[in-house]
Amino acid sequence: MRASLSRYLPILDWGRRYDLAALQSDLLAAVIVTIMLIPQSLAYAMLAGLPPEAGIYASILPIMLYAIFGSSRALAVGPVAVVSLMTAAAVGQVAAQGTAGYAAAALTLAALSGGILILMGIFRLGFLANFLSHPVIAGFITASGLLIAVSQIRHILGVQAGGDTLPQMLSSLVGAVGATNPITLALGVTTTAFLFWQRKALAPLLRRLGLSPRAATMVARAGPVLAVVVTTLLVWGLGLDERGVAIVGAVPQGLPPLTLPAFSGDLIGALLVPALLISVIGFVESVSVGQTLAAKRRERIDPDQELIGLGAANIGAGFTGGMPVTGGFARSVVNADAGAETPAAGAFTAIGLAIAALALTPLIHYLPTATLAATIIVAVLSLVDLKILRQAWTYSRADFAAVAVTIALTLLAGVETGVSAGVILSVLLHLWNTSRPHIAEVGLVPGTQHFRNILRHEVLTDPCLLTIRIDESLYFANARMLEDRVLDRVAAEPRIRHVVLMFSAVNSVDLSAVESLQALNSRLSGMGVTLHLSEVKGPVMDRLRRSHLLHELSGRVFLSQWDAIAALAPALCGQNAPRPSGPDTGGGDHRGAATP
Structure with a gap:
C-alpha cells in the first residue's frame, strides 16, 4: 500500500x-x-x-x-x-x-x-x-x-x-x-x-x-x-x-x-x-x-x-x-x-x-x-x-x-x-525518417560469421541468394518501400532463387507491414523465388505467429543469418576461410549509406 x-x-x-x-x-x-x-x-x-x-x-x-x-x-x-x-x-x-x-x-x-x-x-x-x-x-x-x-x-x-x-x-x-x-x-x-x-x-x-x-x-x-x-x-x-x-x-x-x-x-x-x-x-x-x-x-x-x-x-x-x-x-x-x-x-x-x-x-x-x-x-x-x-x-x-x-x-x-x-x-520528421528506412544488401565477411553491406565491405555473395537487411521497424509508411526494393532487385537478377530478409534491426511489424510481406511472399512465389526470414526477435515472432504469414511463407525462418547461408548456399560457407584478426578497416556499416 x-x-x-x-x-x-x-x-x-x-x-x-x-x-x-x-x-x-x-x-x-x-x-x-x-x-x-x-x-x-x-x-x-x-x-x-x-x-x-x-x-x-x-x-x-x-x-x-x-x-x-x-x-x-x-x-x-x-x-x-x-x-x-x-x-x-x-x-x-x-x-x-x-x-x-x-x-x-x-x-x-x-x-x-x-x-x-x-x-x-x-x-x-x-x-x-x-x-x-x-x-x-x-x-x-x-x-x-x-x-x-x-x-x-x-x-x-x-x-x-x-x-x-x-x-x-x-x-x-x-x-x-x-x-x-x-x-x-x-x-x-x-x-x-x-x-x-x-x-x-x-x-x-x-x-x-x-x-x-x-x-x-x-x-x-x-x-x-x-x-x-x-x-x-x-x-x-x-x-x-x-x-x-x-x-x-x-x-x-x-x-x-x-x-x-x-x-x-x-x-x-x-x-x-x-x-x-x-x-x-x-x-x-x-x-x-x-x-x-x-x-x-x-x-x-x-x-x-x-x-x-x-x-x-x-x-x-x-x-x-x-x-x-x-x-x-x-x-x-x-x-x-x-x-x-x-x-x-x-x-x-x-x-x-x-x-x-x-x-x-x-x-x-x-x-x-x-x-x-x-x-x-x-x-x-x-x-x-x-x-x-x-x-x-x-x-x-x-x-x-x-x-x-x-x-x-x-x-x-x-x-x-x-x-x-x-x-x-x-x-x-519522424514519419519521413522511418518511411525511408535504410535497406542494405549484405554478404558474408570472409573468415567470420558476420554479414555487412556489400557496398561498404569486401564480402562473399552467392548469385542465387539475395539477403536484405532492414534497419527499421516495419509499419504502414515503409512496408511498401521494402516490397518494391526486393521485387526490383529480383527482377534485375534472374539467377536469384532465394530471398532472405534479415530482421535483426526490426523491433516491430504492424498489420499493414504483415500484409505487405504476405503480398511479397506471393509475388516472389509466382516468380519461382522462395522467401525466408532470419534473426527475428522474440516479440516480433510472437506477433507474426498471430498472422497467416508464417503459415503461408514459402521458405523458412532461420535463427541466424549464418544458419540461412549454411542451408541455402553451403558452397559460400566452404569459401569462408578464416583470416587473421585485426582492426576492421571497412569503416563500419552506418545508417544513411548508399543502398543497392
Missing part, C-alpha cells in the same frame, strides 16, 4: 529519510533561490501581461504542491520566460491586458494546463514529449527568446509599443522611438549592461578578492536583486517617477488570494489548444532540466509523475491568483548548486516568498519597469542558440529545415503558430 502511495506521493518516500543535515542544506538553498526568484517572478508576470504580484503568487502554492507530488529533488517550479510569453499570446486573444477578464483568462489557462498535465500523468503519456525533436524545441526556444528580448525594448525606451510578431514589434518600436524617455533609457541600458557584466565577470572578481568559488557564484547570482535595490532607491530618492519613468506601483500586500478560474464554455474552447501547447512545452523544458540535474546525482526522475507534479502546481496557480508555471532552468541550477537535498527546499522557498508577499511588497512600489525588462532580456538571451542552425545544416538537411521553419514561423507568425508548427514538424 505504501509503495502504491509513494508512486503518486513521492514526499512519502524522501520524507521518511529527512534529517537535520538535509534540513540545513534545504534552508540554505531556499534562501538563495528566494532572493533570486523575487525579481524573476515580478519580471515574468510583467512579460505575461499580468500584475507583478501574479508572479509571486504563482511561486508560492505551486511550489508547495510540486514538493508533494514532484519526483525531482532539485527542480524549482515557477513562472518561466517561454511559458510567460505563450501565456501573453494566448490570453491576449480573448481579453485586453489590464482587464479583469485578462487575469481570469490567465487563471483558466493555468487550471486547464494543470488538468491536461494530470490526465497525461495518470494515463502515463509522458512518452508523447519524445515526439518533439530536440532541434525543433531548440529552434522554438531560440525564436521565443528573440521575441521576448525585442518585446522588452519598449520598457527600456520608456515608450508605448506592442505586437505579437517580430515585424509588428519592430514596426511599433520604430514608430515610437521618437518618444523615448532619456532617463528610462539610461536606467534600462545601465541595468542591462550591469546584469550582463555580473553574469560573466562578478564571480571571477569575487574569487580574486578571496571568496570561495561556491560563495562567489552564489553572490554573483544575486546580482539582479542588487539591480532592483539600487534602481528602486534611485527612482524613490530622485523622484524619477515624476519625470516619466514607469514604475511597478502599488502591489497588494498579503498572501495569495483564493481565486476561481472562469470555466465558461467559450473561454475553455478558446484556451484549450494553447493550454495543451503550454503543457507540452512546459513539460519538455521541465523534464529536461530535471533529468539533467538528477543524472549529476545518479538519481532518476519519473516523467509520468512529473506530469502529475507540474499539473498540481498549475492547478494551484489557477486557484491562487497565479499564472501557468513549469520548472525553470536557471533557478533549478541555482537550487541544486546551493545544496538542495530534497523538494523541501522548494517548500521553504515558497515560505520565503510568502513572507516577501506579506512584508516586502511596499518596498517595490518605486521599482522601475525598465529594471524588470533588463532582467528578462539578460535571462532570455541565454536561451538564444543560433548555432543550432549551423549544427542542423551540417548534420541533416531535414533537421535544418524543421529548425529553420520553426524559428521563422515563431518570429513571423507568432508563438502559437511556431510551437504548433514545431509539434507537427517533429512528427512529420
Whole structure:
C-alpha cells in the first residue's frame, strides 16, 4: 500500500529519510533561490501581461504542491520566460491586458494546463514529449527568446509599443522611438549592461578578492536583486517617477488570494489548444532540466509523475491568483548548486516568498519597469542558440529545415503558430525518417560469421541468394518501400532463387507491414523465388505467429543469418576461410549509406 502511495506521493518516500543535515542544506538553498526568484517572478508576470504580484503568487502554492507530488529533488517550479510569453499570446486573444477578464483568462489557462498535465500523468503519456525533436524545441526556444528580448525594448525606451510578431514589434518600436524617455533609457541600458557584466565577470572578481568559488557564484547570482535595490532607491530618492519613468506601483500586500478560474464554455474552447501547447512545452523544458540535474546525482526522475507534479502546481496557480508555471532552468541550477537535498527546499522557498508577499511588497512600489525588462532580456538571451542552425545544416538537411521553419514561423507568425508548427514538424520528421528506412544488401565477411553491406565491405555473395537487411521497424509508411526494393532487385537478377530478409534491426511489424510481406511472399512465389526470414526477435515472432504469414511463407525462418547461408548456399560457407584478426578497416556499416 505504501509503495502504491509513494508512486503518486513521492514526499512519502524522501520524507521518511529527512534529517537535520538535509534540513540545513534545504534552508540554505531556499534562501538563495528566494532572493533570486523575487525579481524573476515580478519580471515574468510583467512579460505575461499580468500584475507583478501574479508572479509571486504563482511561486508560492505551486511550489508547495510540486514538493508533494514532484519526483525531482532539485527542480524549482515557477513562472518561466517561454511559458510567460505563450501565456501573453494566448490570453491576449480573448481579453485586453489590464482587464479583469485578462487575469481570469490567465487563471483558466493555468487550471486547464494543470488538468491536461494530470490526465497525461495518470494515463502515463509522458512518452508523447519524445515526439518533439530536440532541434525543433531548440529552434522554438531560440525564436521565443528573440521575441521576448525585442518585446522588452519598449520598457527600456520608456515608450508605448506592442505586437505579437517580430515585424509588428519592430514596426511599433520604430514608430515610437521618437518618444523615448532619456532617463528610462539610461536606467534600462545601465541595468542591462550591469546584469550582463555580473553574469560573466562578478564571480571571477569575487574569487580574486578571496571568496570561495561556491560563495562567489552564489553572490554573483544575486546580482539582479542588487539591480532592483539600487534602481528602486534611485527612482524613490530622485523622484524619477515624476519625470516619466514607469514604475511597478502599488502591489497588494498579503498572501495569495483564493481565486476561481472562469470555466465558461467559450473561454475553455478558446484556451484549450494553447493550454495543451503550454503543457507540452512546459513539460519538455521541465523534464529536461530535471533529468539533467538528477543524472549529476545518479538519481532518476519519473516523467509520468512529473506530469502529475507540474499539473498540481498549475492547478494551484489557477486557484491562487497565479499564472501557468513549469520548472525553470536557471533557478533549478541555482537550487541544486546551493545544496538542495530534497523538494523541501522548494517548500521553504515558497515560505520565503510568502513572507516577501506579506512584508516586502511596499518596498517595490518605486521599482522601475525598465529594471524588470533588463532582467528578462539578460535571462532570455541565454536561451538564444543560433548555432543550432549551423549544427542542423551540417548534420541533416531535414533537421535544418524543421529548425529553420520553426524559428521563422515563431518570429513571423507568432508563438502559437511556431510551437504548433514545431509539434507537427517533429512528427512529420519522424514519419519521413522511418518511411525511408535504410535497406542494405549484405554478404558474408570472409573468415567470420558476420554479414555487412556489400557496398561498404569486401564480402562473399552467392548469385542465387539475395539477403536484405532492414534497419527499421516495419509499419504502414515503409512496408511498401521494402516490397518494391526486393521485387526490383529480383527482377534485375534472374539467377536469384532465394530471398532472405534479415530482421535483426526490426523491433516491430504492424498489420499493414504483415500484409505487405504476405503480398511479397506471393509475388516472389509466382516468380519461382522462395522467401525466408532470419534473426527475428522474440516479440516480433510472437506477433507474426498471430498472422497467416508464417503459415503461408514459402521458405523458412532461420535463427541466424549464418544458419540461412549454411542451408541455402553451403558452397559460400566452404569459401569462408578464416583470416587473421585485426582492426576492421571497412569503416563500419552506418545508417544513411548508399543502398543497392
